[in-house]
Amino acid sequence: MPRLTFVSPDGNETTVEASTGDSVMQAALAGNVDGIVAECGGAMMCATCHVYVADDWAPKTGTPSDGERAMLDFAASEVKPTSRLSCQIAITDELDGLTVHLPDAQI
Amino acid sequence: MSFAPTDDTITIDQLTRDPYSVYRRLRAEAPVVRVKSIGRTLLTKAADTRAVKDNPALFSNNDPNTPMKRAFQAHTLMRKDGAEHMRERMAMMPTFSPVNLKTIWGPAYEKHAAAYLDRLPRNEVVELFSTLAGPLAARILAEILGIPDATDEEMQFWSQALIDGAGNFGYADEPFKRVDGCHDAMNAMVESRVPLLKAEPDQSALSVMINADDPIEFSQVLANLKIAIGGGINEPRDSLLTVLFGLLTNPDQLEEIKRSGNWSAAFEEGLRWVAPIQASSRCANEDTQIRGIDIAKGEIIMTAQASANHDEELFEDGDKFNALRPKTTHQSFGSGPHHCMGTHLARLTIGKIMLPMIFERFPDMQLVEPEKVVWWGFGFRGPLSLPVRLN
Numbered sequence A: 001m002p003r004l005t006f007v008s009p010d011g012n013e014t015t016v017e018a019s020t021g022d023s024v025m026q027a028a029l030a031g032n033v034d035g036i037v038a039e040c041g042g043a044m045m046c047a048t049c050h051v052y053v054a055d056d057w058a059p060k061t062g063t064p065s066d067g068e069r070a071m072l073d074f075a076a077s078e079v080k081p082t083s084r085l086s087c088q089i090a091i092t093d094e095l096d097g098l099t100v101h102l103p104d105a106q107i
Numbered sequence B: 001m002s003f004a005p006t007d008d009t010i011t012i013d014q015l016t017r018d019p020y021s022v023y024r025r026l027r028a029e030a031p032v033v034r035v036k037s038i039g040r041t042l043l044t045k046a047a048d049t050r051a052v053k054d055n056p057a058l059f060s061n062n063d064p065n066t067p068m069k070r071a072f073q074a075h076t077l078m079r080k081d082g083a084e085h086m087r088e089r090m091a092m093m094p095t096f097s098p099v100n101l102k103t104i105w106g107p108a109y110e111k112h113a114a115a116y117l118d119r120l121p122r123n124e125v126v127e128l129f130s131t132l133a134g135p136l137a138a139r140i141l142a143e144i145l146g147i148p149d150a151t152d153e154e155m156q157f158w159s160q161a162l163i164d165g166a167g168n169f170g171y172a173d174e175p176f177k178r179v180d181g182c183h184d185a186m187n188a189m190v191e192s193r194v195p196l197l198k199a200e201p202d203q204s205a206l207s208v209m210i211n212a213d214d215p216i217e218f219s220q221v222l223a224n225l226k227i228a229i230g231g232g233i234n235e236p237r238d239s240l241l242t243v244l245f246g247l248l249t250n251p252d253q254l255e256e257i258k259r260s261g262n263w264s265a266a267f268e269e270g271l272r273w274v275a276p277i278q279a280s281s282r283c284a285n286e287d288t289q290i291r292g293i294d295i296a297k298g299e300i301i302m303t304a305q306a307s308a309n310h311d312e313e314l315f316e317d318g319d320k321f322n323a324l325r326p327k328t329t330h331q332s333f334g335s336g337p338h339h340c341m342g343t344h345l346a347r348l349t350i351g352k353i354m355l356p357m358i359f360e361r362f363p364d365m366q367l368v369e370p371e372k373v374v375w376w377g378f379g380f381r382g383p384l385s386l387p388v389r390l391n
């Protein structure tokens, strides 16, 4: 099972075991990670699952689609080049060890 | 095969007066149950209500049998699925962006809230339902939607007519007649604003929808503005009255919130305690199962978020208002692709602006005969009055 690490704005790290095929958002909810709200349940319609992918992982998680980019405009915290909606990142074995940073606010 | 048990004892009257005691029993005895009087399969556990709403592929919003289409004279975004729903929802979304909330709607609400509070008389009994909560919700909504000339009375009358029509499951004549009468007035109001907003666009929902690069059909612009009229007044009104009731009947909690300034937590607790929209329905697209119980294709599922918010698995003493409870998530804004578009607006205006403002102005506000306040409603729920004395 791939392991994912969520880093909160104050530097706290939470590592969860995730199932391949799930999204990073689903893994966060299953692992009770504070800081992912996911109001729309992964429908790419809320921007409350916003994360910053750690720089060295960004090439592996890929880039947002046009729809995801449009929805990122609604994020409550600053959007950076590494911003993603975590419901749109599907977990693969390749992403074992992935680290993402949580924004200051989702709402 | 194990179909849901049928309960033929629960009456609509019971669900309207005291749904929470019915839900408590159902969560323990029959969390997936066919309720004869409402003709639907009712879900009362938090895990089930959320799972249904988060799985739009299996559970569609397009319930073919609701009176909503008749009442709205249209197929609105609330009853659409997938790409079609997304296109119409995204057409209105820019109005509700975080930057617009912060720079336009928040300051506008603050101004109106101050003016409406200024009007309230001191040292006599004031009914907050009709003098503050209803009209103020109407005022800010009229501005946000782009029809500021609609009066508070018109907005509230239209809203209630749309709600009563959409909830007219008995297909009685009066509610449909009343809402039919409102459509002409609403359409005329919206149409009169179009040339102005084409010439001078702003961030209102009407303006954003008609000035988009690839606009949706004008019939859908109208239909979806009406969804916001029907869905944007009662809930802010009822949630404000509910949280005020909760705080005023629990003075120790009120003192602590005044000290901490955590008004948002009080607001969330009010929403959890009595969800303004108590239940939402979905239609099964295929044969499936919930909690090991068979659900047939075409079956209408009623997800009771009101009950989810009192689920013993998540909340201790869920029937009690407790603004100091540890942070927990409620489902009062729904979830999944149709989750409330006004969520952040409501949190900002009521939780961050109105609550601190009203208690700063009237620190000694007193409820008058709280035991006489009547709580009412099955689909929508709130107190029917909130008499207070201000000084």
Ligand code: HEM
Pocket (backbone or CB within 6 Å): B053, B077, B078, B079, B089, B141, B144, B227, B228, B231, B232, B233, B235, B236, B239, B271, B275, B276, B277, B280, B281, B331, B332, B333, B334, B335, B337, B338, B339, B340, B341, B342, B343, B345, B346
């Ligand atoms: C405390 C206040 C409010 C509460 C508790 C609330 C609750 C809800 C709920 C539960 C739904 C989902 C219904 C379903 O899943 O079938 C919803 C949808 C919706 N709400 Fe709200 N609402 C509130 C305020 C507002 C306001 C102020 C507006 C408009 C400015 C608004 C606009 C909408 C719209 C347009 C939808 C339909 C979204 C869709 O189908 O995609 N709401 N609301």
Ligand code: FES
Pocket (backbone or CB within 6 Å): A025, A037, A038, A039, A040, A041, A042, A043, A044, A045, A046, A047, A048, A049, A071, A085, A086, A087, A088
């Ligand atoms: S969960 Fe809503 S956009 Fe990701």
